[in-house]
Amino acid sequence: MAISYSRLIQLRLAQKCFQRSCRSVSRQRPIAASSQISKIDHKKMIEPEKKEDRVIYELPKVHVEEKKTALALFSSDTNYGIKVIEVINAIKFTPYGIRQAWDIFQEDKLLRSQVYIKERAEFLGPELATAHFLCYRGGKVRFHGQEDWITQDPDSDTLTSLPKFYVGSYKVEAADCSKMTLIYEGLENMKKMENLKWLSLESCPYIDDWCLDRISGEYGDTLEYLDIRNCPLVTDKGIASLSKMKKLKTLILGGHPEAKNLELVCLMLEDILPEITIRGIVYCDTSLLKPNEANE
Structure with missing residues (x-):
């Protein structure tokens, strides 16, 4: 069947129109989806999103090495x-x-x-804890009711004569700290001793006014004998603080280059503590001086 030329042109134009309509339909998005997206976007523009006022914990990012060698055991992130x-x-x-x-x-x-060890004091009690602290550092102690001094054997590192557990009957009555490098912080280990009556701090290079003030406040009701000879850091103020020791009967002085008014301070102590005897001090006899020299 023969087709005319005009009919062939009409069929060709109809084919092109059909192809164009298919392309336009494939490019268009669904109407419902496009309207929903536009509606959501419009809502975000009107009402901005509210952030919650809470902190969210995030796990730290840990870098895991895939390969490790034996030398990785000695590695560190810190640049020493x-x-x-x-x-x-x-x-x-x-x-x-x-x-x-x-x-x-x-x-x-x-x-x-000389740091204070709380566990030692709780385990041994304050009396035995003080005894262990002093004896291990070259000091000596004597307990109430005993005549022998307890000290560390220079050929041994252990103290066989001191109990290593709490014994309530052991009460330190005398402590000899002569020539010890005892400092203010170390005095924290020498507290709560109810029967301490005798104390020697002779030739202790670090004992100063603060140490004497602490000792007088801790043992003002029990201490009867105190030796502070050759303590170069002690001054008039430290000696004057001993006036709080109401039961002090014997005080030994000497070797205090920083104490400029030692005689005057000792006279004050004798007025406040009538029972005290101060040794190592020589008062100047003003009765032998001339009137002009005495006034000076």
């Missing part, structure tokens, strides 16, 4: 090399700077060696 450099830079490499750094190191070491 930088810390060593900071310490070295803080030291002045001069004779004075090195000496100062060494003194600071020794003071810190001494402080750590």
Whole structure:
């Protein structure tokens, strides 16, 4: 059947129109979906989203190494090399700077060696804890009702004569701390002793006014004998603080270069404490001086 030329052109135009209509339909989005999206966007523009006022914990991101060697056991995230450099830079490499750094190191070491151990006092009691503290550092103690002093054997590191458990009958009556490097913080280990009557601090280089004030406040009702000879840091103020010790009967002085008015302070102590006997002090006899010299 033969088709005319005009009919062929009409069929070709109809085919192109059909193809264009298919393309336009495929490009269009669904009407319901597009309207819903536009509605949601419009709502967000009108009412912004509200954030909750609470903190949400997030797990830290941990970097897990896939491969580890035996040397990874000795690795660390801290750069200790930088810390060593900071310490070295803080030291002045001069004779004075090195000496100062060494003194600071020794003071810190001494402080750590005399720190108060609460567990020891709770386990042994304050009396035996004080005895262990003093004897292990070269001191001596004597308990109530005993005549022998207890000290550490220089050839041994243990104290066989001191109990290592709580015994209520052991009460420290006398403590000899002569030539010990006892500091103010170490006195925390010598408290709550109810029967302490005799105490010697002779030649203790770190005993100062603060230490004497603490001792007088702790043992003002029990201590009867006190020896503070050759304590170079003690001044008039420290000796004057001993006036709080109402039962003090014997006080031994001498070797206090910083005490400028020692005689005057001792006269004051004798007025406040009538039963006290002060040794090591020689009063100037003003009766032998001329009137002008006595006024001076």
